[in-house]
Amino acid sequence: MYGKLTPEIVDELKRIVGEKNVTVSKDEMEDYSHDEVAMSERIKHYPDVVVKPGSTEEVSEIVKIAHREKIPITPRGAGTGLSGGCVPIYGGIVLSLERMNRxxxxxxxxxxxxxxxxxxxxxxxxxxxxxxxxxxxxxxxxxxxxxxxxxxxxxxxxxxxxxxxxxxxxxxxxxxxxxxxxxxxxxxxxxxxxxxxxxxxxxxxxxxxxxxxxxxxLMAPPPSSLMLIVPYNSLHDAIKSVPAILKTGVIPISLEFIEDDVIGPTEELTKKKWPVMRAKAYLMIIVDSTSEEEVMNIGMKLTEVCIENGAIDAFVIDTRSKQEELLEFRGIFYEALKENMAEILDISVPPSKIAEYVEGTKRLSEKYGISLPTYGHAGDGNVHTHIMKDEGWEEKYEALRKEIHELGISLGGTITGEHGVGLTKKGYLKEFEPKKVELMRSIKRAMDPDNIMNPGKIVDI
Ligand SMILES: Cc1cc2nc3c(=O)[nH]c(=O)nc-3n(C[C@H](O)[C@H](O)[C@H](O)COP(=O)(O)OP(=O)(O)OC[C@H]3O[C@@H](n4cnc5c(N)ncnc54)[C@H](O)[C@@H]3O)c2cc1C
CATH class of the missing domain: 3.30.465.10 (Uridine Diphospho-n-acetylenolpyruvylglucosamine Reductase; domain 3)
Structure with missing residues (x-):
């Protein structure tokens, strides 16, 4: 189906980007054979060559060769993707953008x-x-x-x-x-x-x-911002507070919900303590405004709303550096769960359906006997459910994964709110959105008739 990478083509690539920016050694290509997907071993694939251009003109020359020889070419950034998008499943060229860093x-x-x-x-x-x-x-x-x-x-x-x-x-x-x-x-x-x-x-x-x-x-930075960490005795109450917060007319920069299950492993990994009392669930809210006084007023207003909706307390984090630290802590949840995790999902539902979605995942967790710790972007309906590798997970994984996605779709949601389709969700896209897939295939065929550009991702043609 595709052309072969010959020593002559490798020489041509070396002439374009310089010898040290072309790698064919398997050991040195390990990092380029996977992304951050938790079970990356399952979808790992080595390229035939990794090429690191230093300019747009060099990228163009490399793509012209791939086009001429019908060799698949997979662009790669930092490899932090969570859907197998930069894995070169048909081999060929991985084109890493790492040197184009100006x-x-x-x-x-x-x-x-x-x-x-x-x-x-x-x-x-x-x-x-x-x-x-x-x-x-x-x-x-x-x-x-x-x-x-x-x-x-x-x-x-x-x-x-x-x-x-x-x-x-x-x-x-x-x-x-x-x-x-x-x-x-x-x-x-x-x-x-x-x-x-x-x-x-x-x-x-x-x-x-x-x-x-x-x-x-770019934007001008907000003059003042404030973070609230709000603990709750139940995830239900935490999520139910979200529409009440939005009804105040305040649009937070960030409105995240977090289940306590993810805090312990993150503390262990980071050796940092979660800064507030432990509870069953939390909201992490960031608001900004034009003055400190105004932002404090907003903070107080949201605290009242949260308490009315079942919050135990609300803790103010007012310095930007502490807020950044907590955002970083939140960014490590994935890493902390990863070792015992089969997959992180990023189903997106209309914000009003989050509670129903999360409650549905709890029922599925009980049905399958697999824990599904959850955190997510409560303000925009994008929820990260983690399928954990509990006992017997391998036999249950496919059926459980499918039911979770069906649940999201039944609530008017989509299979991915931010990680993309890549390789891991291509099957669901075809199953749940067949008409859209047909149109996407026509676009792909028109723009890349030889199917050399990251083939096997999003849609097959
Ligand atoms: C701990 C953690 C937390 C994350 N949190 C979030 C989050 O909150 N929100 C979110 O949206 N994502 C999140 N992600 C996923 C990931 O960081 C994003 O998808 C990110 O945009 C991928 O960028 P990358 O440079 O790593 O791309 P890669 O993983 O290298 O590639 C991703 C896809 O883009 C293509 N690609 C890369 N560069 C180019 C290019 N220059 N031209 C054309 N195609 C290219 C690749 O072929 C692949 O299909 C998280 C990942 C991790 C590991």
Whole structure:
């Protein structure tokens, strides 16, 4: 089906990017054979070669070779993905963007940052903060790269108020499956010129082209912010507080719910203590406003609402550094559970259906005898249920996983709210959204007729 990688082609690649940026040794390619999916051993696949270009022109030259020789090519960012998206399941070329790590410009007048695809999010945060600016999207692993977060349309804890990556991508430079370089969007706030190709590439998971540069929208940082950690005796009460909070008219930056099951393993891993009293469940709320006084008033208002809805207490975390520390602590939940976890799910339901969804997962947990610790973005309906490797999990895993997804779909939800379809959810996409899959296949065929660009992800053609 695909062309073979010959020694002559490897030499050609070396001429483009330099010998030290081409790897064919199996040992050195281990890191490039998987992503962060918990059971990565199951879907691991080695490429035939890893190539690390240093410029868009080099990416274009490499893609032209892949196009000419019909060799599959899988773009890779930081490999923090949770759906097997950057695993080269047909071998071929892994094109790692890691050397394209320059922040090109921070435009303080247009409120944009232009960065190469291999710049890590943590570097964006640091650079824009130095200029007194703010980049809101905050997925849990900030080592993820600009290209990766664009093409997975990453979300994270701050999406309730500011939205996901899609709301922050103004423009991209992309190398198409035939090697042509194209610029889409720019620093424009408005652009109605035909179909939104920008939106097509955001969330395309490397199946339509390789993003080499991103122009991202920035904001002025909120002058004051405050975090509340609110403990509850029941998860039900915690989740039921969410609509009551939103009805106050306050839109928190972040509104997360957390089950206590995830706290112990995270304390153990980080050697840090959870900063408030232990309870069955918690809400973690971040709000911002124009002054300290105003933000304190909002904090008090939300505390009252939470207490009225069953909260035991509410603890204020007022310094930004402590808030960052707690966001980091939250980002480690996954790592803490990972060793004993089969999979983290990211089903998204309408926010009003979260309680029903989580209660449904509790019933499934009892039915299958498998624990399903849960935390998630309560404010936007995106819930992380973890299927744990309890006794007998292997025989029950497929059926349990399917029932959880069916539950989400029955509540008007979708199979993935932020991690993407990749490899691990491709089957469900086909099963639950057959008409959309047909249209997606036509788009893929039109843009990548030889199916060389990250083949086997999202849809098969
Ligand atoms: C602890 C942890 C917490 C996380 N929390 C969140 C969260 O809160 N919200 C969230 O949305 N995600 C989260 N994730 C998932 C992951 O961080 C995101 O999906 C992230 O956007 C992936 O970026 P990456 O650079 O690691 O991409 P990779 O994993 O390398 O690749 C992901 C996909 O993008 C493609 N790709 C990568 N770079 C390019 C490029 N330049 N051009 C074209 N295609 C490309 C790959 O082929 C693949 O399909 C979390 C992951 C971990 C491990």
């Amino acid at each position: 922040i090109i410009e921070i435009d303080e007048e247009n409120f944009t940052v232009t960065a190469e695809a291999g710049v890590r999010l943590m570097e964006i945060f640091e650079a824009v903060e130095k200029k007194g600016l703010f980049f809101p999207p905050h997925p849990g692993d900030t080592s993820a790269m600009v290209g990766g977060v664009i093409v997975t349309n990453a979300g994270g804890a701050r999406a309730v108020k500011y939205g996901v990556m899609r709301n922050f991508v103004r423009g991209i430079e992309v190398v198409l499956p035939d090697g042509e370089i194209m610029e889409i969007g720019g620093k424009l706030v408005k652009d109605c010129a035909g179909y939104s190709l920008l939106d097509l590439f955001i969330g395309s998971e490397g199946t339509l082209g390789i993003v080499t540069k991103g122009i991202l929208k």
